[in-house]
Amino acid sequence: MLNIEDLFKGRHFDREIIILCVRWYLRFKLSFRDLVEMMAERGVSLTHTTIMRWIQRYVPEFEKRWNCFACRAGGSWRVDETYVKIKGRWTYLYRAVDKEGKTVDFLLRVKRDVAAAKAFFRRAFKNQGRLPQKITLDGYQASHRAALEVLGEHRSGKRTKIRSSKYLNNLIEQDHRSIKLRLGPMLGLKRFRNASITIAGIELMHRIRKGQFKLGKLRIKNKTAPEMWNAVLAA
Incomplete structure (x- = not known):
């Protein structure tokens, strides 16, 4: 460095x-x-x-x-994805927060599918250095399948409880707003790589505000x- x-x-x-x-x-x-x-x-x-x-x-x-x-996030995660437009096309920002609202991780992907969700979970598990106790998802089955498959790659994966709750995921949906409100005035992102870096910076500032x-x-x-x-x- x-x-x-x-x-x-x-x-x-x-x-x-x-x-x-x-x-x-x-x-x-x-x-x-x-x-x-x-x-x-x-x-x-x-x-x-x-x-x-x-x-x-x-x-x-x-x-x-x-x-x-960085402080390690809590063991109960709320996971969801939101939409980001890049050069006129919608892409998908996977994000997770713990039950206290602290950011766990994020990942921008071109598609919303099992492969994208698996990439997010692998990144989040690696960056946090441990598996969560609980993962709360919405009803989208690709995310459930991805979580199960990635947890299956770990010996202790069966200890993590996966649940579906729209009410509990209100926390992550509200947290999306801080990111989307900043992206709005940018008047459109043109390149995927540049968008990924810019969003990483916005997420960093968001984590600093949260005292993480x-x-x-x-x-x-x-x-x-x-x-x-x-x-x-x-x-």
């Missing part, structure tokens, strides 16, 4: 400006051109394509560094957002 100096080495703009633009774009309902105008008022001349490139370059790095401090990271060792309690980001990236 690159240190913070090498991460921003050779960039025309200071790292504080880059971090600020990336963070504001992912967190607030701003377009690239909104950010260009806001930065111009602060005496910084940018183009919208520059910010776009920063998103694609730095979101994976930021996510990697923040994940070093242990940052005590960095001694950044009650400090401002820029100080917090610099501390995490430098760690």
